[in-house]
Amino acid sequence: MSVIEVKDLKYRYPDTTKLALDGISFSVEEGEFIGLIGRNTAGKSTLCYALSGLVPHFFKGAYGGSVMIAGLDVRTTDVSEVTAAAGLVFENPFSQITGSRFTVYEEIAFGLENMGLPRDEIIKRIEESLDLLDIRKVKDKNPFDLSGGQMQRVAIAGVVAMKPKVLILDEPTSQLDPQGSDEVFKVVENLTKEGITIIMAEQKMEKIAQYADRVLLLDDAKLIAYDTPEAIFSREDLASLGVQPPAVTAIARHLNKRKANGHYPVELDELKGLLAEEGVPHE
Numbered sequence: 211m212s213v214i215e216v217k218d219l220k221y222r223y224p225d226t227t228k229l230a231l232d233g234i235s236f237s238v239e240e241g242e243f244i245g246l247i248g249r250n251t252a253g254k255s256t257l258c259y260a261l262s263g264l265v266p267h268f269f270k271g272a273y274g275g276s277v278m279i280a281g282l283d284v285r286t287t288d289v290s291e292v293t294a295a296a297g298l299v300f301e302n303p304f305s306q307i308t309g310s311r312f313t314v315y316e317e318i319a320f321g322l323e324n325m326g327l328p329r330d331e332i333i334k335r336i337e338e339s340l341d342l343l344d345i346r347k348v349k350d351k352n353p354f355d356l357s358g359g360q361m362q363r364v365a366i367a368g369v370v371a372m373k374p375k376v377l378i379l380d381e382p383t384s385q386l387d388p389q390g391s392d393e394v395f396k397v398v399e400n401l402t403k404e405g406i407t408i409i410m411a412e413q414k415m416e417k418i419a420q421y422a423d424r425v426l427l428l429d430d431a432k433l434i435a436y437d438t439p440e441a442i443f444s445r446e447d448l449a450s451l452g453v454q455p456p457a458v459t460a461i462a463r464h465l466n467k468r469k470a471n472g473h474y475p476v477e478l479d480e481l482k483g484l485l486a487e488e489g490v491p492h493e
């Protein structure tokens with residue numbers, strides 16, 4: 211069974227006249243890493259909110275179609291139950307970190323205490339999250355004294371400790387330097403190995419090419435395509451959709467180097483392989 215099933219989802223924010231999501235349908239299998247891309251205002255954040263229950267429970271407005279997460283209908287299920295199944299991580303870790311706790315350890319405990327879990331279970335989950343997010347060495351520090359990458363990993367730990375089936379990340383690296391971004395991508399990849407399904411809105415196409423199993427491409431509230439990164443980045447109309455392909459794909463297009471399946475490569479090693487087949491020398 212698909213862990214996410216979205217059917218003909220339509221949504222309009224209150225006091226607006228235009229749909230922010232217009233007839234979106236797709237499904238995701240358990241353990242997949244799905245990239246969510248598209249130009250500004252395409253609808254990426256709104257889709258993240260719809261998958262995590264903020265739409266329609268917090269943002270009201272007009273809603274049609276359905277979103278099922280792990281068998282729960284988001285619209286008719288209590289928001290706390292939806293949040294337990296689909297955790298949302300925001301762009302800016304400052305928005306996520308409660309500020310009410312003095313240490314990383316206590317910060318991760320916050321959500322678990324609110325869930326009313328027994329003390330032993332809380333400790334077990336914090337310990338697991340510290341390792342999964344690679345933040346054990348900062349566990350006694352104040353979350354606000356950390357680097358951006360560490361802070362975002364603490365924010366993710368707080369959500370992951372609640373053991374959601376689906377983790378939704380809305381441009382989690384946009385505020386981070388390259389090192390912080392790399393740290394976040396590495397730990398998120400680890401999470402897929404734990405079986406967590408990932409939906410990540412992201413502007414860094416190199417990273418999407420590297421990590422995503424499939425990509426949702428949105429434009430003007432509509433789902434334009436849902437396919438592998440190489441199929442998406444090989445589209446001829448990408449520029450008109452406001453998406454810049456990874457540099458490797460742009461170079462391959464320029465050189466007209468396609469793989470046997472007709473797609474351009476998205477990773478450097480693939481392009482090197484194609485050039486090597488033709489005897490083009492490279493480092």
Ligand SMILES: Nc1ncnc2c1ncn2[C@@H]1O[C@H](COP(=O)(O)OP(=O)(O)OP(=O)(O)O)[C@@H](O)[C@H]1O
Pocket residue numbers: 223224226230248249250251252253254255256257
């Ligand atoms: N709270 C809101 N109230 C009314 N309209 C909104 C609200 N939030 C977003 N919108 C509108 O919904 C549409 C989709 O916006 P959304 O933020 O989902 O796009 P996005 O792809 O995430 O863009 P960005 O990359 O800039 O975050 C836009 O037209 C936007 O103006």
